[in-house]
Amino acid sequence: MTKIGLFYGSTSGTTEELAEKIQRAIGADVCDLYNMEDDFDDAEDLLKYDYLILGCSTWGAGEVQNSWREPLFDMEVEKPDFSGKTIAIFGPGDCEGHSKHFVGALGILHDQFKALGAKVVGAVSAADYSFEKSTSIRDGKFVGLPLDEVNESDKTDRRIADWLELLKADFPALTA
Numbered sequence: 343m344t345k346i347g348l349f350y351g352s353t354s355g356t357t358e359e360l361a362e363k364i365q366r367a368i369g370a371d372v373c374d375l376y377n378m379e380d381d382f383d384d385a386e387d388l389l390k391y392d393y394l395i396l397g398c399s400t401w402g403a404g405e406v407q408n409s410w411r412e413p414l415f416d417m418e419v420e421k422p423d424f425s426g427k428t429i430a431i432f433g434p435g436d437c438e439g440h441s442k443h444f445v446g447a448l449g450i451l452h453d454q455f456k457a458l459g460a461k462v463v464g465a466v467s468a469a470d471y472s473f474e475k476s477t478s479i480r481d482g483k484f485v486g487l488p489l490d491e492v493n494e495s496d497k498t499d500r501r502i503a504d505w506l507e508l509l510k511a512d513f514p515a516l517t518a
């Protein structure tokens with residue numbers, strides 16, 4: 343199925359708004375939206391899709407948003423097979439207030455789904471961001487799309503548009 347499953351976790355509603363924005367940009371007819379808190383039972387929900395976009399804000403000090411914690415733990419134990427799946431990750435953070443742990447959740451999702459066999463795409467140059475430290479950078483790029491609604495909301499629409507353009511290479515639904 344070339345349809346995209348967009349799964350997000352959000353505590354105060356920011357990731358939810360961004361997920362809805364991304365779904366509108368892609369088209370609701372080709373992108374199904376799931377809130378990890380209410381709509382997720384187990385990895386089978388994700389495995390229905392060959393193309394996934396995962397949204398997760400960062401909390402604590404570089405940790406994943408609460409509703410992703412148990413699913414990630416369960417998947418670490420059960421090791422569902424994500425080979426053949428294409429995954430892109432986005433998430434909001436705070437590059438000033440949490441500059442030493444900027445968007446740490448992206449790296450956690452990236453490492454886990456890659457270890458489960460997924461192809462993770464949509465890496466973004468770190469040059470467009472200012473922050474002190476992030477564990478979500480591999481080979482000079484963020485492993486997904488960082489967004490920052492606290493300090494740089496004016497950049498969000500352009501960042502999303504550029505990212506979706508980049509994802510066209512791997513997500514057939516974006517070029518249909």
Ligand SMILES: Cc1cc2nc3c(=O)[nH]c(=O)nc-3n(C[C@H](O)[C@H](O)[C@H](O)COP(=O)(O)O)c2cc1C
Nearest residue numbers: 352353354355356357399404435436440443444445
């Ligand atoms: C207690 C607390 C801890 C946070 N920790 C981080 C962090 O470690 N790294 C980061 O980039 N942002 C951090 N943030 C910022 C949130 O990720 C940001 O506000 C995000 O937009 C929240 O999205 P949500 O409402 O979808 O959960 C933190 C915010 C709070 C209130």
